[in-house]
Amino acid sequence: MSNKVLICRCEDVLLDELEEAIAKGHDDLESVKRYTGFGTGWCQGKQCTALVARLLVSRGGVAPALPITPRPPFHPIPLADLAGLCPDDAEEPA
Amino acid sequence: MSARPLPEDARTVVVGAGIMGLSIAYNLARFGAERVLVLDGGYLCGGASGRNGGGVRAQWSSETNIRLMRRSIALCDEFATKMRINVWFRRSGYLFLARSDERARQLEASCALQNEHGLSTRILDPTGIKKLVPQLDVSRVVAASHNPDDGVVFPWPFVWGYAREAQRLGVELHTHTRVLDLETEGERITGVVTDRGRVRAERVICAAGAWSPELTRKVGVELPSRPHRHEICSTEPLKPFLEPFVGDLGTGLYFSQSMRGEIVGGISNEHVPEGLDQASSLRFLALYARSLTRAMPILGGVRVLRQWSGCYDLTPDGNPLVGPVDEVPNLYLASGFMGHGFMMAPIMGELYARHLLFGEEPELFERWNLRRYAQGNLLSETMILG
Numbered sequence: 196m197s198n199k200v201l202i203c204r205c206e207d208v209l210l211d212e213l214e215e216a217i218a219k220g221h222d223d224l225e226s227v228k229r230y231t232g233f234g235t236g237w238c239q240g241k242q243c244t245a246l247v248a249r250l251l252v253s254r255g256g257v258a259p260a261l262p263i264t265p266r267p268p269f270h271p272i273p274l275a276d277l278a279g280l281c282p283d284d285a286e287e288p289a
Numbered sequence: 290m291s292a293r294p295l296p297e298d299a300r301t302v303v304v305g306a307g308i309m310g311l312s313i314a315y316n317l318a319r320f321g322a323e324r325v326l327v328l329d330g331g332y333l334c335g336g337a338s339g340r341n342g343g344g345v346r347a348q349w350s351s352e353t354n355i356r357l358m359r360r361s362i363a364l365c366d367e368f369a370t371k372m373r374i375n376v377w378f379r380r381s382g383y384l385f386l387a388r389s390d391e392r393a394r395q396l397e398a399s400c401a402l403q404n405e406h407g408l409s410t411r412i413l414d415p416t417g418i419k420k421l422v423p424q425l426d427v428s429r430v431v432a433a434s435h436n437p438d439d440g441v442v443f444p445w446p447f448v449w450g451y452a453r454e455a456q457r458l459g460v461e462l463h464t465h466t467r468v469l470d471l472e473t474e475g476e477r478i479t480g481v482v483t484d485r486g487r488v489r490a491e492r493v494i495c496a497a498g499a500w501s502p503e504l505t506r507k508v509g510v511e512l513p514s515r516p517h518r519h520e521i522c523s524t525e526p527l528k529p530f531l532e533p534f535v536g537d538l539g540t541g542l543y544f545s546q547s548m549r550g551e552i553v554g555g556i557s558n559e560h561v562p563e564g565l566d567q568a569s570s571l572r573f574l575a576l577y578a579r580s581l582t583r584a585m586p587i588l589g590g591v592r593v594l595r596q597w598s599g600c601y602d603l604t605p606d607g608n609p610l611v612g613p614v615d616e617v618p619n620l621y622l623a624s625g626f627m628g629h630g631f632m633m634a635p636i637m638g639e640l641y642a643r644h645l646l647f648g649e650e651p652e653l654f655e656r657w658n659l660r661r662y663a664q665g666n667l668l669s670e671t672m673i674l675g
């Protein structure tokens with residue numbers, strides 16, 4: 196039987212990997228994020244942050260007061276659309 | 290990591306567990322120094338060292354930077370095997386684009402100096418640029434300089450590697466431990482006061498990045514440097530297609546493709562709030578997206594996934610602040626590294642330790658000392674990005 200339990204689907208982070216990170220001392224939410232990369236993919240942690248927080252508490256880590264810092268944009272946006280928002284007065288120096 | 294009690298005293302207290310503080314601590318221990326304590330108010334990778342683009346290059350305009358960065362790149366090359374951690378180092382070159390004749394002349398002068406120092410940098414015309422990166426729009430580009438030996442790393446494991454090896458050699462590291470004050474007797478520091486207790490200190494190294502002016506102010510030392518928010522973002526992952534890290538010194542636009550396939554990049558933006566601010570702005574995304582899609586129109590349909598920011602520690606002359614402070618002789622600076630402190634850290638940590646322990650590199654530590662501001666001996670560097 197495979198014990199591969201996926202916690203962060205976007206970045207393929209497994210339960211085992213999260214447990215290993217916590218055991219190595221990355222025992223607060225922001226450190227676990229950096230050590231495993233959970234929450235940095237397509238959904239930006241919308242699906243997995245609460246799960247990881249719960250895991251952290253159950254494994255004796257630091258109980259998070261806040262979720263990981265949310266990183267804009269809320270949804271992925273094409274560069275061309277963003278370029279269209281550039282203010283006219285912003286010159287491009289050579 | 291923070292549950293262990295703090296020691297009562299230390300020979301050397303390093304304030305800041307960013308790449309600079311950790312590299313210095315690791316090298317001090319490697320050369321036999323004892324009782325080295327590193328303190329950080331946050332978690333590992335929380336400062337600029339966990340927020341940067343990972344660009345590592347020897348293309349600079351000053352002899353000192355070329356010489357040092359060349360050695361830093363060599364250290365990156367052996368980091369994975371020596372420190373037993375994968376830092377995803379990729380030597381895929383740096384390409385600097387010039388969109389004006391004046392900028393092109395600057396790149397040519399720097400290229401000549403780099404060649405004198407053994408770098409393989411070459412000046413490319415638009416046809417040569419197209420050969421290297423076919424997706425670039427070169428219609429506004431006059432020339433470029435390219436060094437195939439520059440590269441990129443993934444910053445996080447670099448920090449963990451130093452932290453782990455430093456601790457293995459006996460360095461004590463305490464995260465979530467903020468230095469609130471520095472105690473003095475006469476002109477010397479005698480200890481640090483933290484939110485977890487006091488530690489007596491024989492010397493203090495300030496490696497607090499953009500927070501350094503705040504720290505030294507506690508003993509009345511005003512640094513000429515100031516924090517400046519710098520933003521960055523990454524896109525959805527793409528199949529690998531982009532070899533070099535591309536930079537434009539005019540706009541400060543830079544971008545590279547990470548080993549995960551994302552396009553990671555940023556741009557200069559003067560209009561940010563003063564001080565220590567790590568927020569993100571839509572204005573940045575718009576500025577970056579416009580310059581990037583002009584430089585490489587094919588990226589227009591690619592989506593931005595995440596943006597974040599960190600603080601540069603900017604000095605007026607673009608050069609760092611290292612070595613002791615005249616007014617407080619057992620306070621040492623390792624700050625003011627602008628937007629290139631990550632790539633400087635491998636070699637700076639080694640030279641710093643050799644300087645403290647064996648008095649080596651006196652010329653460099655004199656040149657980059659804070660006292661140059663009082664003496665009016667300011668330096669220069671034209672190849673600053675961001």
Ligand SMILES: Cc1cc2nc3c(=O)[nH]c(=O)nc-3n(C[C@H](O)[C@H](O)[C@H](O)COP(=O)(O)OP(=O)(O)OC[C@H]3O[C@@H](n4cnc5c(N)ncnc54)[C@H](O)[C@@H]3O)c2cc1C
Pocket residue numbers: 304305306307308309310328329330331332334335336337338339340341342343344345466467468469496497498499500501504519520521555598599600601623624626627628629630631632633
């Ligand atoms: C978006 C961005 C992109 C960049 N791109 C590159 C690049 O491509 N290449 C490159 O070489 N450089 C780049 N840089 C610059 C580089 O990241 C920095 O120069 C470098 O990381 C500085 O390292 P540091 O250790 O000095 O500072 P930091 O990593 O900021 O560490 C300072 C630490 O000090 C701690 N601290 C502060 N005050 C206290 C206190 N009172 N008590 C305890 N701890 C304290 C902080 O918590 C922090 O962890 C970039 C920077 C940013 C923001």
